[in-house]
Amino acid sequence: xxxxxxxxxxxxxxxxxxxxxxxxxxxxxxxxxxxxxxxxxxxxxxxxxxxxxxxxxxxxxxxxxxxxxxxxxxxxxxxxxxxxxxxxxxxxxxxxxxxxxxxxxxxxxxxxxxxxxxxxxxxxxxxxxxxxxxxxxxxxxxxxxxxxxxxxxxxxxxxxxxxxxxxxxxxxxxxxxxxxxxxxxxxxxxxxxxxxxxxxxxxxxxxxxxxxxxxxxxxxxxxxxxxxxxxxxxxxxxxxxxxxxxxxxxxxxxxxxxxxxxxxxxxxxxxxxxxxxxxxxxxxxxxxxxxxxxxxxxxxxxxxxxxxxxxxxxxxxxxxxxxxxxxxxxxxxxxxxxxxxxxxxxxxxxxxxxxxxxxxxxxxxxxxxxxxxxxxxxxxxxxxxxxxxxxxxxxxxxxxxxxxxxxxxxxxxxxxxxxxxxxxxxxxxxxxxxxxxxxxxxxxxxxxxxxxxxxxxxxxxxxxxxxxxxx
Amino acid sequence: xxxxxxxxxxxxxxxxxxxxxxxxxxxxxxxxxxxxxxxxxxxxxxxxxxxxxxxxxxxxxxxxxxxxxxxxxxxxxxxxxxxxxxxxxxxxxxxxxxxxxxxxxxxxxxxxxxxxxxxxxxxxxxxxxxxxxxxxxxxxxxxxx
Numbered sequence: 136x137x138x139x140x141x142x143x144x145x146x147x148x149x150x151x152x153x154x155x156x157x158x159x160x161x162x163x164x165x166x167x168x169x170x171x172x173x174x175x176x177x178x179x180x181x182x183x184x185x186x187x188x189x190x191x192x193x194x195x196x197x198x199x200x201x202x203x204x205x206x207x208x209x210x211x212x213x214x215x216x217x218x219x220x221x222x223x224x225x226x227x228x229x230x231x232x233x234x235x236x237x238x239x240x241x242x243x244x245x246x247x248x249x250x251x252x253x254x255x256x257x258x259x260x261x262x263x264x265x266x267x268x269x270x271x272x273x274x275x276x277x278x279x280x281x282x283x284x285x286x287x288x289x290x291x292x293x294x295x296x297x298x299x300x301x302x303x304x305x306x307x308x309x310x311x312x313x314x315x316x317x318x319x320x321x322x323x324x325x326x327x328x329x330x331x332x333x334x335x336x337x338x339x340x341x342x343x344x345x346x347x348x349x350x351x352x353x354x355x356x357x358x359x360x361x362x363x364x365x366x367x368x369x370x371x372x373x374x375x376x377x378x379x380x381x382x383x384x385x386x387x388x389x390x391x392x393x394x395x396x397x398x399x400x401x402x403x404x405x406x407x408x409x410x411x412x413x414x415x416x417x418x419x420x421x422x423x424x425x426x427x428x429x430x431x432x433x434x435x436x437x438x439x440x441x442x443x444x445x446x447x448x449x450x451x452x453x454x455x456x457x458x459x460x461x462x463x464x465x466x467x468x469x470x471x472x473x474x475x476x477x478x479x480x481x482x483x484x485x486x487x488x489x490x491x492x493x494x495x496x497x498x499x500x501x502x503x504x505x506x507x508x509x510x511x512x513x514x515x516x517x518x519x520x521x522x523x524x525x526x527x528x529x530x531x532x533x534x535x536x537x538x539x540x541x542x543x544x545x546x547x548x549x550x551x552x553x554x555x556x557x558x559x560x561x562x563x564x565x566x567x568x569x570x571x572x573x574x575x576x577x578x579x580x581x582x583x584x585x586x587x588x589x590x591x592x593x594x595x596x597x598x599x600x601x602x603x604x605x606x
Numbered sequence: 607x608x609x610x611x612x613x614x615x616x617x618x619x620x621x622x623x624x625x626x627x628x629x630x631x632x633x634x635x636x637x638x639x640x641x642x643x644x645x646x647x648x649x650x651x652x653x654x655x656x657x658x659x660x661x662x663x664x665x666x667x668x669x670x671x672x673x674x675x676x677x678x679x680x681x682x683x684x685x686x687x688x689x690x691x692x693x694x695x696x697x698x699x700x701x702x703x704x705x706x707x708x709x710x711x712x713x714x715x716x717x718x719x720x721x722x723x724x725x726x727x728x729x730x731x732x733x734x735x736x737x738x739x740x741x742x743x744x745x746x747x748x749x750x751x
Contacts, residue, residue: 139626206706252669275669285642294686301649306667309647310625313639315632319625319646327671407639459698466699467706507686515689526694540694544702 142321150435153324153331155248158436166569167581168437170444174380178337178439179240181384184345191271193239194345196227198353198497203467204480208487211545218363218490220483222498223350226472229271230299231503234264236345237373240338242268245330252276252329256320256434258293259370259417260502265332266303276305277329279320283311284410291516292416292475295507312410317434333434334373340439343377344384350497351385361387363494364486366479369394369449370422372430372440378499379445391447395482395549396423397475398451399534412535414454414517418478423449424552428560431568443554443561443586450549452481453532455524455539458510460484460547474510476502485549514538558586562596573603610680612658620649620682621663621675648673649682 142149151157161173179187188194201220209217228235242265245253252275255265262278269276278300282289289309297307308323310316324331333339347365354362365382367375379392397419402409404421413419427449430438460481461474473480480498487496506512514524517538527539529546541547562582571578574597582593594604613619626644650665650673657663663677 136625139630139632203702203706207702210705277669277671283645283647285645287645291686291689294684298684298686301668304668306669306671307649311642311645313631313635313644315626315635315644318632319644327669403636405635405639407636407642458695462695462698463702467702506684506688509688510695511692512687512689514692514695524692524694540698544705 137322139315139318142318142325146321147436149321149325150331153254153329154333154336154435155244155330156336156435161437163581164577165571166565166578170441170584173437174337174341174439178341181344181348181381184240184341187243188236188239188342188345190243191239191268192229193235194228194349196349197224198222198350198357199224199468199470201464201468204463204484205487207463207467207544208484209492211543212488215492216488216490217492218487218494218496219492220480220487220496220498221354221362222470222480222501223346224470224472225346225476225500226503228264230260230264230267230303232260232264232476233343233346233374233500233502234259234261235267236342237261237334237339237377238264238268238332238342240342241265241330241332241336242272242274244338245274245332246272248330250274250328250330252327253332254279254320254323254327254329255332255334256316257334258282259296261334262296262305262307263299263303266300266305269305270303275327275329276300276303277308277323277327278305279308279316279323280310281312281316282309285311285407288411288520290411290416291507291512295505299505312405312407314405320434331434334371335430335433335435335438335440337439340373340377340380343373344381346499347378347381347383347387348385349381350499351382351387351390354495354497358495360495362390362497363490364391364393364483364496366393366395366483366486366496366498368418368476368478368500369396369442369446370417370419370426371433372426372438372442374500375442375445376440392445393448393450393482393486394423394442394446395450395452395479396420397454397457397478398532398550399454402535409535411516411520412522414513414522414538415457415475415478418475420451424557427557429564429568441585443557444584446554449552449554449557450482450486451552452478452485452547452549453529453539454534455532456481456529456541456547458514458538459541461510463544470501471504472501473504474508474513476500481547482549484544484547555588555592558588558592559596561586562593563600566597566600566602571602573605575605579604612656613652613663613677613680614656615652615654617652618649618681619652619663619665619677620647620679621665621673622647622678623673623675646675647678648675652677
């Protein structure tokens, strides 16, 4: 087998061949790049995207009003408060999640460019989405997953996602914990000549724009107004980025985009020990924070998912709250979905309480549920791995140690992760990675676009890190 | 998992490969991960001759690739399931319905009287999970874990 360092040294060349995009031509100096140029030239517009997705039965998912959950939110809200909560039932996509939208464009692109197959490094629903789209378009498919700790114990949620990939005829490589998954993935790309169906190419992100666009159309058609708040489960940033871009393309200027993650602070994502002490494998801060503060850590040179450009607010919820809400969704609304995709629903209930009754909150996804990928499976697994599960106040949640299932819907809350903290961290990363000692006008403009912060804020952060500003 | 200890050519098997030994791991991984190997499992049809668990075996995967490693399972099964009943979840539905009361279903075509009947029927078959007090009152519902 080729050594780690030898393969990683050739990563640029391997990735370039495997995505068919020359990222270099969008670079604008040591820090900045032309993001919108990249999205426009290498992606697809909304109408093309819809056409491609409809070819394989993706999209046009129902928008459902959660009447009983809305009533429950109102029962715990101040008088006159409690917005109507809707959910876009993305589980209705082939492969059972919104990830089919991302995969649809990637696999279409691979087919158009005559790649013999597609590969993706993912432990999530995206694997099944790529596998499903690949079999529809007659391409080979390999999915590389991080599944087990060194005892060979696997997260039930990931094992199920691997099974689903196999069901669609994909080859699944199951790995133990560690970022060297990328090394294995690069070797697969090099050996097979497959297309890298990365979550983070312009295709992987443009595919999500149709969620925002469709939900805007659906809310307008039904209610004659725009949604007030759209809540998006946030991990790698594609969901926030694509949904918000779709909303903008639909002309929803005043709709607030709220990103929501499960709080797993304190757990190290590359730790063999911590790996099985978390009960969510996606939608959590272990991805949400690093991908917001430095998107270009992905498997392509420039990440098309840039969530800080789009989130109006970033809120955290706890694992116990999401399991509780998953149960409410099944028992009050007759929809057995999730659990990870219900992170945004948990946040939406708390957010709806602060809004007026005539306002509209849209939860923009659901995902299929099944063996392994279910509250009882995940909580049984947590218990077997030494995590305490009990009823109580979710404020007492301790990631990796205690999962607290609320006793009352009034205990569902969100805690705001300050956007300025994310922006500060982003600016520090951008300066460090670029190696520049002073920020010029082009870099300043780029930092403003990337963080949506004012120049005064950016200047104060740069001063704190001893970076100068020219002109 | 199948109890079989050996496989014949052509059978569906799983192999195990050590991808990186401890010490050869990426520099950025934490110490507890540095100390263990990076391992990989793959499934396919056995193309080398008869092999026993632990012996070297070559497989052809569903994409037609040939991979070699140690035979780790013969006819590997998916054994994940729905876990055990979780007492902390069992009463959530009935608690929420009780909080909503019968007006919860007033939006539907069912009359309020039917709603009440429906609601009480649902409660009737569920309340035995939480016999201790009113589950709608914070602190009273569920079973401590």
